[in-house]
Amino acid sequence: MKITRVETLWPSSIEPAPFFFVQVYTDEGFVGLGQAPDARRTIPSVEEWARRFLLGKNPLDIEYFWNRAYEAAHYHGFAGAEMRAISALDIALWDIAGQVARQPIYQLLGGKVRDQIRVYNTCSNYRDLNDRILVRQKPLQLVEELVANGITAFKYSPFDHIADPTLGNYGSIDDIAKACEPIRQVYEKYGTSIEVGIEGHCKWNLPMATRVAQYLERFNIMWLEDLMQPDNPDQLARLRERTRLPLAGSERFFTRWQMLPLIRDGGTDIVIADVTWCGGISELKKLAVLAETFKLPIAPHDHTGPVGMYATAHVMANVPNGLVMETTRVFYNGYYSELVEPTITIRNGHLFLPEGPGLGTKLRPQVRERADIVIQGFE
Template sequence: MLTVDRSRPVTNAGRVSRVETLTLGTAWRDFSYVRVHTDEGLTGVGEITHPYRGRETCALTEAMAGRHLLGADPFDVEEIWLRLYQGDFLRGGDVGGIVVSGVDQALYDIMGKALGVPAYRLTGGACRDRIRVYANGWYTGEREPGTFAIKARETVKRGYTALKFDPFGAGLGELSRAELRRSVDIVGAVRDAVGPDIELFVEGHARFAMATADRLVRELAPFDLGWFEEPLPWTHIERYAELRANATMPIAGGEHFHNRYEYKPLFATNAVDIVQPDLSMAGGFTEVRKLAALADMHAMVVAPHNSNSPLCTTVSAHAVAGMPNFKILETFDGLLEDYVFDALQGVLPVSDGHVGLGERPGLGVELADEVFEEHPPSGGFWNMFAPGWERRDRT
């Protein structure tokens, strides 16, 4: 493994002197963060949210900091990434992937502050003036075509030009004839409600058997979808290309992979048309840039997954600003309580279906500790395979 002489002169960022974690409780999920300090008084933040294993990601972050971060120059992002991944024998996986991602985000935040430039200036500059986003989470409520239609129209009125939703309820493996018809009717109702100019993305949550997925791509064809996301489990990635050959809409996926090594079979089999790395799961700025380049090599576009907090939205906006093959960014920001934005001071707002380019150094975000203290983690859980999960009643 590469090693760096940590006694050599460093940039004006100084060296990493302390690492801490914080978690904020919300109705959607508990959001977790890492805050990295340097001996020159700079701090950087990153998101380490896991929907169900927040305590584990925080504990691993603090442990890995002691092994690999303290004393490091924040500008040595490639060496630190390698040290975290190879030196800690992570070999991928969700908890480790999230930790590496959040730490990487925090280092870019520090570098931007040290240089006095926004983070996107460190990752290729800008290919665009603003970042187009789509809404998710808007369909919380009863799983009926009429309800989805009403909520879709309300969301479009807020300026969104694209919506994503899961119409399939607790379906797993196969759908009964009645459930299949109901799911297709929901998609049809949403299309009728928003008209032909709004992009619709249907979420499969990686849970259907091949025969059911194949039936669905045919049933959903009339609704002119922007993509069908994760119709099959990733344990059957070798069948994605077969399904793509039968589909009239693009197939999207990749959120469950955490680095280029896990992505290797996706690219090798041309499994999807649209790649969906998550900036808080797939290795942060350092790794997602490489994944975007690999996607471009395979004539694929990139639509980052982002079911996390507005900090990840901000991070993702910085990351895709200079990404030539970027398509659109996911956001749940419209679903969240006002105090989340109080806790994450300076996040880039969603306005008229877009996020603007950041102007402040680094990510431009500071964590308000007092808000975190007022809203501790709840440890809630909602089971996607239980009837009524779309209401998101946490237990």
């Protein structure tokens, strides 16, 4: 079996996540589906890796492709568009492998340790669906809606507007307290039954991250994610010593080699990685094993499109140290069903695994007819 064509499909009107799909075609009729973000910058790398390492090759040689492409990406610094392209293509190759074996991908990874995966909701926006506004203006309504579907945790970014004017160097206690008003309301009504994850977007320096962390200790905080840039693990370890809240990070580290110092030096308690950024299913599985070696859980980042959600779910079904999975309800209640079939079921606060071969989903035929679709093919 050989790869005959690689194709990218970009639904260019979907914001705020400009992701795209990859389809890998074989001479035996199997078609693998992948996905990555940042279409404008990443699609050229998909073409490069496809022409150099995939066309005419066996799609089941996933490790061969991954290592050849990663070696070629060394010149660009182990991250960015090159790694996102590897991620999309890796996911598509695993999809083909599952189809050939007539098994879900999680079976190829070693089988499942759980039948359903606990999820939390990230507060984002899509068209008229806007949890970013709801969490700030009507946080109790947001939680009521989540609890109605069994979801008992959510994440949002309370402090970006405080950090940005000073480049993360200053925010008063009064400003922090005002930003935490939604959290206070939720805590007063729900106590410890609702967890809140804090997305920091890497905005703060160490003194301010410490101030924010210590203020938040009065609430039921799930974790503090990326309060500072993760490029200096020593300073994250210092922050960890200054708060009793767990630190989480970081999807901004793409591979096990980047993540190792963060874990080893005590810069995180919960490992965050994104299957469409870090190197695909192959690398997310290896990152989970690395985290498990240090007795740490993994809670994958997932904030782009439906194929990334499927790919993440397969890894989370397989790895023993899977804690919880990020989902975004305004996305899966918004555009996911426009693009793939079937869509993943989220019920009673859990994601239920697909049972079909490979990823268990495929693009809807109508995707190719969308007015906004940009298709490129490489042969």
